[in-house]
Amino acid sequence: MRIDAENFRQKLQAVGQTWSLPTLLAEFIQISHRPSSGAADFERLIARDPVVAARILKIANSAYYGQSGKISTIRQAVVLLGLNTLRTILLGLSFRSTLLQMRGSSLDYRLFWRHSLAVAAACRSLARMLRKGNVEEAFLAGLLHDLGKILLDQIQPFEASQSLRQAVAEQTFLCTAEQAVLGYDHAQIGGWAGELWNLPPALWDAIAVHHTPSPERKDGLLSALVYSANLLAHSAKIHAEKVSLPYADSPAIETMLPGLSHDLPALLQFLAADMAQAQNAYGSLENSVA
Numbered sequence: 125m126r127i128d129a130e131n132f133r134q135k136l137q138a139v140g141q142t143w144s145l146p147t148l149l150a151e152f153i154q155i156s157h158r159p160s161s162g163a164a165d166f167e168r169l170i171a172r173d174p175v176v177a178a179r180i181l182k183i184a185n186s187a188y189y190g191q192s193g194k195i196s197t198i199r200q201a202v203v204l205l206g207l208n209t210l211r212t213i214l215l216g217l218s219f220r221s222t223l224l225q226m227r228g229s230s231l232d233y234r235l236f237w238r239h240s241l242a243v244a245a246a247c248r249s250l251a252r253m254l255r256k257g258n259v260e261e262a263f264l265a266g267l268l269h270d271l272g273k274i275l276l277d278q279i280q281p282f283e284a285s286q287s288l289r290q291a292v293a294e295q296t297f298l299c300t301a302e303q304a305v306l307g308y309d310h311a312q313i314g315g316w317a318g319e320l321w322n323l324p325p326a327l328w329d330a331i332a333v334h335h336t337p338s339p340e341r342k343d344g345l346l347s348a349l350v351y352s353a354n355l356l357a358h359s360a361k362i363h364a365e366k367v368s369l370p371y372a373d374s375p376a377i378e379t380m381l382p383g384l385s386h387d388l389p390a391l392l393q394f395l396a397a398d399m400a401q402a403q404n405a406y407g408s409l410e411n412s413v414a
């Protein structure tokens with residue numbers, strides 16, 4: 125059944141109610157906004173859930189965060205990594221456990237997670253290389269950039285499969301096939317969801333235009349990072365789909381991110397190691413324990 129954009133937004137609202145932020149994360153965000161909060165408040169909060177605490181320590185000690193073996197308590201993690209990084213780790217863990225519970229028709233959630241994490245790691249590295257923007261925000265935008273694919277798979281599984289089949293048969297971009305089948309695409313859907321769920325505007329905007337950014341956009345750094353990181357992950361053959369689809373490679377990364385001193389092959393080589401480290405830190409969906 126073809127449903128219009130307004131109808132889809134209403135369905136999204138319903139999904140949003142069942143996808144509320146995990147309590148721990150919601151409390152974490154509250155505490156981080158309270159000026160009087162200190163490391164002890166975070167320690168107390170995270171210690172309430174020993175499984176989460178153990179996973180956070182494992183990730184905090186990974187090579188990806190550069191603290192191998194130095195962190196043995198949550199307090200040390202707060203001090204050495206900072207609250208922003210800790211929040212990203214918690215969000216990453218929450219996103220992963222949400223995906224672990226998903227059963228889809230057209231989406232392979234293991235590949236989807238691998239791709240999302242690779243794009244997140246590439247976004248973070250690109251922001252670092254450029255010394256621009258907030259690296260944690262960049263990681264998060266990369267992690268969530270294809271959120272619309274999950275929503276489409278959950279809300280309109282038949283059309284999601286049909287779009288994928290059409291993109292393969294016609295060797296066209298997935299967004300083009302989705303537009304033909306549905307009248308909207310996964311990037312738009314992700315943007316709608318981000319707006320509905322009150323994510324920061326720069327974040328949902330970057331999600332919404334991750335296939336169609338423009339160098340002229342104001343405040344377009346985050347969208348340029350996500351766009352470029354997505355291309356790099358596809359160039360490294362870390363796709364979200366089982367099938368091979370064409371991906372747009374224009375505008376060029378150099379145009380989107382002026383100031384990068386590496387050419388594409390050098391960037392790919394540099395980022396491959398980073399993507400692998402992020403994968404090791406957060407784990408794949410094949411292992412049920414992070």
Ligand SMILES: [Fe+2]
Nearest residue numbers: 269270334335
């Ligand atoms: Fe996408």
Ligand SMILES: [Fe+2]
Nearest residue numbers: 269270354364
């Ligand atoms: Fe993607």
